[in-house]
Amino acid sequence: MTALRGLSFTAATGTVFGLLGPNGAGKTTAVKILSTLSAADSGSARVAGYEVATRPARVRRTIGYVSQKSGTDPMGTATENLLLAGRLHGMSRRDAAARARELLGGFGLADAADRLVQTYSGGMARKLDLALSLMHRPRVLFLDEPTTGLDPRARGEVWAEVARLTGAEQMTVLLTTHYLEEADHLADRLAIVDRGRVVASGTPDELKSGLRGDAVHVELARADDRAPSVVRTAPGLRDVTVRRATVRGRADDGARALPLVLAALEEAGIAVNSATLARPSLDDVYLRHTGRSLNADADADDAAPEAVEVAE
Amino acid sequence: MTTASPHPAGPGPSTLVAHSVLLAGRRLRALGRMPAFVVIGLVQPVIWLLLFGQLFRAVVDLPGFTHGDGGFLRFLTPGVVMMTALFASAWAGTTYLQDIERGVMDRMLTSPAHRGAMVIATMVGQAVQTLVQSLVVVAVAVAAGARFPGGVPGVGVTLLAAVLLALVFSALSDAVALLTRRQATLIAISQFTTLPLMFLSSAVMDLRLAPGWVGAVAGCNPVEWAVTAAREALGAGTDWGTVLGHLGLLAATALAMGLLSVRAFRSYRNRA
Numbered sequence: 001m002t003a004l005r006g007l008s009f010t011a012a013t014g015t016v017f018g019l020l021g022p023n024g025a026g027k028t029t030a031v032k033i034l035s036t037l038s039a040a041d042s043g044s045a046r047v048a049g050y051e052v053a054t055r056p057a058r059v060r061r062t063i064g065y066v067s068q069k070s071g072t073d074p075m076g077t078a079t080e081n082l083l084l085a086g087r088l089h090g091m092s093r094r095d096a097a098a099r100a101r102e103l104l105g106g107f108g109l110a111d112a113a114d115r116l117v118q119t120y121s122g123g124m125a126r127k128l129d130l131a132l133s134l135m136h137r138p139r140v141l142f143l144d145e146p147t148t149g150l151d152p153r154a155r156g157e158v159w160a161e162v163a164r165l166t167g168a169e170q171m172t173v174l175l176t177t178h179y180l181e182e183a184d185h186l187a188d189r190l191a192i193v194d195r196g197r198v199v200a201s202g203t204p205d206e207l208k209s210g211l212r213g214d215a216v217h218v219e220l221a222r223a224d225d226r227a228p229s230v231v232r233t234a235p236g237l238r239d240v241t242v243r244r245a246t247v248r249g250r251a252d253d254g255a256r257a258l259p260l261v262l263a264a265l266e267e268a269g270i271a272v273n274s275a276t277l278a279r280p281s282l283d284d285v286y287l288r289h290t291g292r293s294l295n296a297d298a299d300a301d302d303a304a305p306e307a308v309e310v311a312e
Numbered sequence: 313m314t315t316a317s318p319h320p321a322g323p324g325p326s327t328l329v330a331h332s333v334l335l336a337g338r339r340l341r342a343l344g345r346m347p348a349f350v351v352i353g354l355v356q357p358v359i360w361l362l363l364f365g366q367l368f369r370a371v372v373d374l375p376g377f378t379h380g381d382g383g384f385l386r387f388l389t390p391g392v393v394m395m396t397a398l399f400a401s402a403w404a405g406t407t408y409l410q411d412i413e414r415g416v417m418d419r420m421l422t423s424p425a426h427r428g429a430m431v432i433a434t435m436v437g438q439a440v441q442t443l444v445q446s447l448v449v450v451a452v453a454v455a456a457g458a459r460f461p462g463g464v465p466g467v468g469v470t471l472l473a474a475v476l477l478a479l480v481f482s483a484l485s486d487a488v489a490l491l492t493r494r495q496a497t498l499i500a501i502s503q504f505t506t507l508p509l510m511f512l513s514s515a516v517m518d519l520r521l522a523p524g525w526v527g528a529v530a531g532c533n534p535v536e537w538a539v540t541a542a543r544e545a546l547g548a549g550t551d552w553g554t555v556l557g558h559l560g561l562l563a564a565t566a567l568a569m570g571l572l573s574v575r576a577f578r579s580y581r582n583r584a
Contacts, residue, residue, distance in 0.1 A: 035422045037581075057424065065422040069415030075342035087334050088425045116345070132419065142422075 007198055009191045013139075016166050016173040018187030020180070020282065022292075026196040027176035028068065031144045034174065035065045048139045048172075061089065064133030064141040064171075068148055070125045071132060074118035078109055078128050081117060082135055089136035096135070103131040107161060123154025130161055134169070141165075143175045147182060159185055180282040192286055199289040204282060211280040211288060214254030218261060220245040221271035230268045234261040241287060245273075248287065250280075331429030332436070339407070339437030354445055357396040358452050364388055364516060365456060377518045379543055385458040390470055390542035391515030393449045394535055397442045397474040397481075398509060402502035404438050404482030405489025412493060421581060431574050434486060435479055442478035446471050461548035469545035469555055473538040476562035480534050483569035487576035509535045514543075537561050 007030055011017035019027045032038040034045050036056040045052040048062045065071075073081050079100055086096030104110045107127040117125060126146065133141060143162065147155040163186060166173055177183050183190055184204050191201040200207060216237060220227060223245045231240050231247055236257035240249040251257035254277040265272055286292075343350065365385040372380030372387060379387050411417040420430060450460075450467055460466050489498050512529045513519075513536035519527045530536040541558035544550055 037418060037421055060422055060424050063422065065419060067415050067418050069413075069418070071415045071419030073338065073342075073416055074414065075345055076338060080338070080341065084334055084338055085419075085423065088331060088420075088423050090424070 007193065007196055009198060009201065011172055011174055011189070013172050014166075014170050015188040016162070016175055016186050018183040018190040019174065019176040019193050020178070020183040020187075020190055020286070021176075021193035022178055025193040027193055028144055029196075030193075031065075031142050031174065031176055035063055035142050036060055061136075062139050064136070064138035066129045066133045066141070066143050066146055068145045070129055072117045072120075072125050072128050075116065077114045077116055078104060078120075078131075079113045081128065081132060085132045086135040091136060099135055100131075103134060106164075107131050121154070123150055123157060126150060126154065126158055127161065130158070130165075134165065137169065139171060141171050141173045143173060145176055145178070147177075147179065155182075162186055180286070184282050190282075192282075192289055194290045200285060207282065207285045208280045211250060211284055213250045213252040213280075215278045215280055215284050216247075216249045216251050216254055216258055216261060217276045217278065218247040218265070219273040219275070220247065220265075221273050224270050226268055227265070227270060230264050230270065231261055234264045237261055239288065241291070248284075250284070328426050328428050328432075331426040332432040335425065335429055335433030336436035339433055340440055343437060343441055350441060350444060353396065353400050353441075354448055356399070357392045357445075357449055360395065361385070361388060361392045361449060361453060362456060364392075365453075365458075368516075371517070374521060376520055378520060379518065379547060382459060382461070382547070383457075385453060385456060386460060386546070387518075387543070388516060389450060389453040389458055389460075390473075390539050390546060391513075392453075393446045393470055393474050393542060394477055394513075394538045395510055395515055396445050396449055397478040397538070398506055398535055400441060400445065401438055401478040401480075401482035402485050402506050403498075404434065404478075405485035405487075405498050406495065407434055407437070408486055408489045409493065409495050409498065427577060427581075428574065431483075431486070431570065431577055435482060435570065438478050438482040439475045442474050443471055446474040460546040462546040462550055466542075466546040466550070469559070470542035473541045473559060473562060476559065476566050477534055477538040479566040480562065480569050483566065483573040486573045487569070490573075490576040490580040493580075509533055512536070513539055515539050534562060534565050 007026055009017070009019075019030065021027055029038065033040045034047055034052060036052060036059050039053065047059045050058045050062065052059055072078075073084075076084070082100035082103065083093070083096050086099055087093065091099065101110075101113075104113045107130065109124060109127060109131070112120065112124060117128065120128065130146070146162070147158050150158065159182065162173070162175075165171065166186075173186075175183070175186055187204060189201065189203055190207060191198045192207070193199070200210075202210070218231075227247055228240060228242045231237065231242070231249065234257065236251050236253065237249040237260075238251070240247065242248075247261075249257075249261070258275055258277055262272060262275060365388055368388075369384045371377060372384045408417070411420070450470065454460075462469070485498065485502065488501055492498065510516075512526060513533050514530065515535060519530055537558040541555045541562070544554045544558075
């Protein structure tokens with residue numbers, strides 16, 4: 001599968017493959033090409049062995065697709081939505097009805113089966129989206145930012161469903177997300193995407209263990225221009241980055257390095273709000289490969305227009 | 313556990329028909345759940361029918377006014393039926409915009425849903441809505457005292473003309489919606505086109521009493537074709553040549569607009 005600026009990855013059958021990156025990294029573009037919504041200018045992409053560009057009809061029968069927006073019809077009931085999806089895939093009325101009941105039960109929507117979807121909460125509509133994409137037992141499922149906009153409880157429920165399904169239905173799942181926890185929680189393998197290319201890939205554990213030592217994270221009381229040079233004087237700390245009032249670094253022995261960092265900051269008269277030590281997270285992996293924090297990018301996206309998303 | 317039958321029907325004509333039925337069913341269910349929508353669409357035409365029918369009842373006495381036998385209400389009824397069909401269908405593209413906005417369109421496009429069936433379904437929905445509204449307008453006219461010598465065949469031609477007119481403008485509206493993808497643009501275009509089309513026809517006035525250029529323009533106006541066919545069929549001594557000729561023009565235009573709409577649909581997909 002190749003797209004964008006040499007975005008190249010292969011997802012093995014029956015696994016969850018995560019594309020992790022900030023908005024505008026090209027994740028959605030990749031999914032749109034793979035799901036036949038957009039045509040790629042060059043390169044090749046194959047889904048379940050079918051070339052996307054030349055056999056789109058075959059690909060569409062093979063895949064399920066959950067986009068960032070809900071694909072549910074608000075003026076229909078959940079059952080009607082599911083029956084229509086199944087029958088468009090060529091299922092008989094009976095098979096579609098049985099499958100719809102099975103999915104509604106599995107997603108805990110049985111009681112709401114005959115309610116109009118416009119009365120559904122965001123979390124319920126999202127679960128119905130998942131059910132819709134699964135009606136015809138797709139071999140490949142695309143989940144494009146499946147939990148964006150959901151509250152934490154609904155997000156947890158969707159995660160549980162995805163984990164259950166991939167176990168039970170032997171599907172290959174391509175998941176895009178800018179939530180690190182989501183990638184960590186669901187993906188068997190990950191590719192970290194930045195500006196249209198893959199900057200790192202592997203299992204979440206491989207990626208994390210590629211970073212030696214502990215993550216040191218210090219929140220200053222306020223941003224200070226002297227912080228980078230001061231912190232770098234502390235022995236045992238490396239890979240130091242400072243963004244506004246947040247200082248991050250790595251240390252082979254974090255418990256030993258942290259007091260030295262704090263002492264150096266105090267000596268320079270820079271007040272500290274909090275300090276934490278952690279095992280490496282995917283955010284650290286992301287930071288290491290792109291020089292930016294994914295969380296900070298996500299914050300910045302709220303304010304800045306997504307200029308890089310024109311391709312989408 | 314059940315199994316999905318692995319698509320015995322390829323994307324052939326049987327799939328087109330089956331998918332058209334499935335997708336039109338979705339439109340009609342939605343329509344049935346919003347009867348207020350159909351009713352609100354009727355308020356304006358019924359007011360016109362009753363208000364204009366009273367206000368301008370004397371125009372049929374003007375020298376040179378043709379088709380005036382049977383009173384102004386009989387003259388006006390086909391005009392108001394076509395106006396209802398025109399105004400409702402000019403908004404038809406909104407259903408596409410809602411599907412695009414919601415994400416339903418993308419889900420359909422990544423499924424095996426037949427593309428032609430997606431277009432046909434919206435047209436069927438519009439046709440059914442037009443049928444219901446046209447019947448109500450005719451019924452109100454009859455209740456208000458209008459009598460139609462053309463009888464049931466005349467009403468049948470009126471309904472057919474209204475449906476064809478609705479197909480012409482709903483396909484155009486769908487194309488505008490898919491090409492611009494903006495509700496504001498669709499509203500602007502609808503408002504700029506529907507009123508002139510309405511008044512550049514004999515919907516409310518005999519064009520023989522209007523300036524010559526209006527008649528010339530009206531000759532190319534699908535609204536005028538529909539009004540002419542319906543009025544001829546509803547009146548006494550129907551000239552079926554006139555009726556069929558105008559229905560044919562409408563059908564040909566509807567087909568052309570349908571093809572335009574399918575092209576717009578393709579272009580939408582390519583830009584998706």
